Amino acid sequence: MKYNAFMFFRRIFCTIVLLLGFLWAGNAMAQTNKVTMEKLPHLQKYLNSSSDTTYIINFWATWCKPCIEELPNFEAIQQQYQSKPVQVVLVSMDFAKDFEKKVIPFVSRHKLKSTVFLLDEPDQNAWIDTVDPSWSGAIPATLFVNNSRKQRLFLEKPITLAQLQEYLTSKFSQNP
Amino acid sequence: MKKPYPLFVLLLSMLALFSSTAYRLAETGYQVGDTASDIRLKNVNGQMVSLRDQKDAKGFIVTFTCNTCPYAKLYEDRLIQLHQKYASKGYPVIAINPNDVTASPDDSYADMQKRAKDKKFPFVYLHDETQEVAKRYGATRTPHVYVLTKSGQDLKVSYIGAIDDNSGDPAKVQKRYVEAAIDNLLSGKAVQQASTKAIGCTIKWRNNS
Numbered sequence: 001m002k003y004n005a006f007m008f009f010r011r012i013f014c015t016i017v018l019l020l021g022f023l024w025a026g027n028a029m030a031q032t033n034k035v036t037m038e039k040l041p042h043l044q045k046y047l048n049s050s051s052d053t054t055y056i057i058n059f060w061a062t063w064c065k066p067c068i069e070e071l072p073n074f075e076a077i078q079q080q081y082q083s084k085p086v087q088v089v090l091v092s093m094d095f096a097k098d099f100e101k102k103v104i105p106f107v108s109r110h111k112l113k114s115t116v117f118l119l120d121e122p123d124q125n126a127w128i129d130t131v132d133p134s135w136s137g138a139i140p141a142t143l144f145v146n147n148s149r150k151q152r153l154f155l156e157k158p159i160t161l162a163q164l165q166e167y168l169t170s171k172f173s174q175n176p
Numbered sequence: 177m178k179k180p181y182p183l184f185v186l187l188l189s190m191l192a193l194f195s196s197t198a199y200r201l202a203e204t205g206y207q208v209g210d211t212a213s214d215i216r217l218k219n220v221n222g223q224m225v226s227l228r229d230q231k232d233a234k235g236f237i238v239t240f241t242c243n244t245c246p247y248a249k250l251y252e253d254r255l256i257q258l259h260q261k262y263a264s265k266g267y268p269v270i271a272i273n274p275n276d277v278t279a280s281p282d283d284s285y286a287d288m289q290k291r292a293k294d295k296k297f298p299f300v301y302l303h304d305e306t307q308e309v310a311k312r313y314g315a316t317r318t319p320h321v322y323v324l325t326k327s328g329q330d331l332k333v334s335y336i337g338a339i340d341d342n343s344g345d346p347a348k349v350q351k352r353y354v355e356a357a358i359d360n361l362l363s364g365k366a367v368q369q370a371s372t373k374a375i376g377c378t379i380k381w382r383n384n385s
Binding site for chain 1: 246316317320337338341342343344345348350351353372373374375376377378379
C-alpha cells in the first residue's frame with residue numbers, strides 16, 4: 001500500500017518534470033529558431049526578390065547604440081503593416097562568434113518579431129556595394145526595396161518611426 | 177559675332193567646374209586622386225599637429241577612429257602595428273577622433289588622453305572637436321582610413337577605406353588593404369586596390385540622434 005502510493009507520486013512527479021522539460025525545450029527552440037546565421041545568398045533573396053513586397057532591410061548590430069535605439073521603430077512599422085506586403089528584415093552585423101552569447105539572447109530579450117538573421121560574411125568589401133553603391137559601410141543603414149515596382153531607397157543614418165511611415169506612404173504607396 | 181563666344185564658354189565652364197566641385201565636396205568629401213588639404217588639430221599631449229610640419233614624411237595613414245566603437249577598438253592593435261611598420265618608412269599613422277562629445281561622452285578629449293595612455297599609442301591621436309576635418313574628408317564611419325601621399329607641395333589621396341578584410345579576427349585576415357596600398361606607393365607603383373568598404377560605426381555628428 002505504502003509502496004504503491006510512493007510509486008504513484010513518483011510517476012506524477014516524473015510526468016510533471018517531463019512536461020516542464022518539454023515546455024522549456026519548446027520555448028528554447030522557439031527562441032533559437034527565430035534568429036539564424038546566414039550567408040550572402042540568403043540576403044540576396046531579399047535584395048533580388050521579384051515579388052511585389054516592399055522589403056525594409058535594416059543593417060544593425062548588438063554593439064551599435066544608434067541601431068538598438070531605432071529597432072523599436074522597425075518593430076512598430078512591421079506591426080502596423082502586418083497585413084500588407086511589407087516585410088522588415090533585420091540583418092545583424094555581429095560576428096559569428098557572438099551569435100550564441102550575444103545575438104540570440106538579445107533577440108529573445110527584446111522579443112523581436114520581425115525577420116532577423118546574422119549575416120556571416122566577414123569580407124564586407126565583397127558585398128557592401130551589392131546592397132547599395134552609395135553605402136560606405138557605416139551602420140545603422142536601411143534599404144527599402146520593391147523590385148517589381150522598381151523602387152528603392154537607401155539611407156545611411158538612423159531613421160524615426162515617422163520617417164518610416166512617410167517613406168512607405170509617399171515613396172512606396174503603402175498604407176497601413 | 178565671334179568675340180564674346182570664348183568668354184562665354186570660359187564663364188560657363190568655370191561655373192560648371194565650380195558647381196561640380198562644390199557638389200562633390202558637400203556630398204562625398206574626397207575621392208581617390210583628389211588633393212587633400214592640411215590637417216591641423218590638437219594631439220592628446222596638448223600640442224597642435226599639422227601634416228605640413230612633418231617634413232620627413234612621404235605621406236600619412238590618416239585614420240578616423242574613436243574610443244567607443246567596437247570595430248574601431250578591434251583595430252587599435254592593428255593600427256599600432258601599422259605605425260610601427262610604416263612610420264620609419266615615411267608613413268606614420270595620424271589617428272583622428274571625430275565624434276561629438278555631446279553625442280558620445282566617452283569620446284571626450286580627456287577620455288582620448290586616457291585611451292592613448294592605456295594603449296600606449298605610438299602615433300598622434302588628434303581631436304577633431306568641430307568635426308570639420310571629418311566633413312572635409314568625407315569620413316562616415318570609424319575606422320575609416322585615408323592614405324595620403326606627398327606630391328611636391330600637395331597631398332594626394334591614394335587610398336580610402338578599410339584596414340583589412342576581417343575586422344573580427346586578425347588571424348583570418350587575407351587582404352591587408354592599407355599595407356598593400358603603401359607597399360605599392362613605396363615601390364613607386366599605382367595603388368592596385370585604391371578603395372574598399374567595411375562595416376563601421378557611424379560618426380556621431382553634432383545635433384544628430
